Amino acid sequence: MRVETSDSPASAPLRRARGRPRKTVHERDDGNRRQELLRAAARLFRQQGFGATSTRDIATAAGMRSGSPFYHFENKEALLAAVMLEGMQSALQRQAAAMQAAVAQAAAQARTLSARECLQVLVRSHFEVLLGPDSDFIPVMLYEWRSLSSEQRSEINRLKGDYEAVWVPVLKALHAAGELQGEPGLARMLLFGALNWSVQWFDAARQATLDDLSECVMQLFLKRS
Amino acid sequence: MRVETSDSPASAPLRRARGRPRKTVHERDDGNRRQELLRAAARLFRQQGFGATSTRDIATAAGMRSGSPFYHFENKEALLAAVMLEGMQSALQRQAAAMQAAVAQAAAQARTLSARECLQVLVRSHFEVLLGPDSDFIPVMLYEWRSLSSEQRSEINRLKGDYEAVWVPVLKALHAAGELQGEPGLARMLLFGALNWSVQWFDAARQATLDDLSECVMQLFLKRS
DNA sequence: CCTACCGATCGGTAGG
DNA sequence: CCTACCGATCGGTAGG
Numbered sequence: 001m002r003v004e005t006s007d008s009p010a011s012a013p014l015r016r017a018r019g020r021p022r023k024t025v026h027e028r029d030d031g032n033r034r035q036e037l038l039r040a041a042a043r044l045f046r047q048q049g050f051g052a053t054s055t056r057d058i059a060t061a062a063g064m065r066s067g068s069p070f071y072h073f074e075n076k077e078a079l080l081a082a083v084m085l086e087g088m089q090s091a092l093q094r095q096a097a098a099m100q101a102a103v104a105q106a107a108a109q110a111r112t113l114s115a116r117e118c119l120q121v122l123v124r125s126h127f128e129v130l131l132g133p134d135s136d137f138i139p140v141m142l143y144e145w146r147s148l149s150s151e152q153r154s155e156i157n158r159l160k161g162d163y164e165a166v167w168v169p170v171l172k173a174l175h176a177a178g179e180l181q182g183e184p185g186l187a188r189m190l191l192f193g194a195l196n197w198s199v200q201w202f203d204a205a206r207q208a209t210l211d212d213l214s215e216c217v218m219q220l221f222l223k224r225s
Numbered sequence: 226m227r228v229e230t231s232d233s234p235a236s237a238p239l240r241r242a243r244g245r246p247r248k249t250v251h252e253r254d255d256g257n258r259r260q261e262l263l264r265a266a267a268r269l270f271r272q273q274g275f276g277a278t279s280t281r282d283i284a285t286a287a288g289m290r291s292g293s294p295f296y297h298f299e300n301k302e303a304l305l306a307a308v309m310l311e312g313m314q315s316a317l318q319r320q321a322a323a324m325q326a327a328v329a330q331a332a333a334q335a336r337t338l339s340a341r342e343c344l345q346v347l348v349r350s351h352f353e354v355l356l357g358p359d360s361d362f363i364p365v366m367l368y369e370w371r372s373l374s375s376e377q378r379s380e381i382n383r384l385k386g387d388y389e390a391v392w393v394p395v396l397k398a399l400h401a402a403g404e405l406q407g408e409p410g411l412a413r414m415l416l417f418g419a420l421n422w423s424v425q426w427f428d429a430a431r432q433a434t435l436d437d438l439s440e441c442v443m444q445l446f447l448k449r450s
Numbered sequence: 451c452c453t454a455c456c457g458a459t460c461g462g463t464a465g466g
Numbered sequence: 467c468c469t470a471c472c473g474a475t476c477g478g479t480a481g482g
Contacts, residue, residue: 011470022290042268048276048371049274049276049369049372050276050277051273051274051275051276051278052275054475054476055476055477055478056476056479062392064451064452064477065452065453066452066475066476066477067451067452067453067454067455067478067479068452070478071451071452072451075477075478142322143368145425146272147274147277162377163386181444181445182440182441183437184436186433186438189422189423189426190420190442190445191419192422192442192446193419193422194418194419194420195418196417196418196422197414197415197417197418197419197421197422198414200370200418208411212408216407216415217407219406219407220405220406220415220416220446221445221446223448223449224448235472260468279459279460279462281461282463288467289463289468290467290468290469291460291461292461292463292467292468292469292470292471293467295462296467297467301461387458451482452481452482453478453480453481454479454480455480456477456479457477457478458475458478459475459476459477460473460474461473461474461475461476462471462472462474463470463471463472464469464470464471464472465468465469466467466469
């Protein structure tokens, strides 16, 4: 479920009445402005890199003055970490939604999903996270990892672990069935590489659809059983 | 195994015999000092990113003062471009050497290389370029591409084209034989992604060898024929 | 969230 | 390649 950031008149009254904020917490209730900062930061970090993007660039892109991002985030690194966190949460939600929908559809036909079908769903969902709408957050996480402090890495690493954990039994089943070959640990990393690299070359305007891409992955990686 | 760019082989022992400390002045040995700058820049650009690495960091790592890199390179961007150029030239040399050695070995047995064997050689050579000794240059090229000006990109793009051109007929033959499936253009990009992503996770100290990795790639991507 | 501002650092240069 | 230096920009802060 994406957070709506475009100014809808209905959402304004829903926010807390003006007044003194709780001083201890930085992340106040003004989700809207904060969200605009996150989106601007994600876009600029992706286009230019973390090191080449100034907090002034981000402020300007979000329609603020140069000091204002530090009202929402402690420092530039915390902004990067927030972008990555948002990206992972969104990715986990999309992954879970895609799996649940597929399971429900199979159940309606009184059958279960094959491992092959599971992989298809995961691959397709992964491409959507990488290349679909609002897809700056995860590429930033993938390609700016080294700019994070080690403290911030651990929190996001937990979510990455959750995300990958869904794949493991699927890949294991395919390997057991002989449909996926090569040492499973290495094979998993190679597969993720094939998918993640797509952010470097995929151009939705000129090339294949995400369905084409997913189909190619299935054909390329899986053996006939 | 490093490529000497402008040094004569005789000059290295000469300097060493004098035991000259690096800061001694007025010896013109541009090739060597330039090479030290390139190596330091490659390492730092890879570790920290282009934007997060100052020219002072690089100068210090090469044993110079802050202004000295600009004696060798016009500006910071030109230094980045030089790192990438060096990486691609080295990669092309290694690729050509690996292919020639394999072809010669097959010829000694009065036979030709199969497409499968060609791919094996290319994959193994690619992993060496990415993960072997002196392997900072190509990862910098892969992950700092956006920091290059468009002028500098075109020169390096030519070399990238040369590098990929060697793969195309091999992949085409495997596709024709049914050993490699999926739309060939997409399949090539997915394959490169699987390989290139390895720089993000491979740890030579704890994990498999480059031979293990190459074997896994072959098993994962190729069908039995 | 803005105004006004600061100390630090950066890429780069002049001259030897 | 070093010394000495500069203008610009950066991350970040005080106070309202």
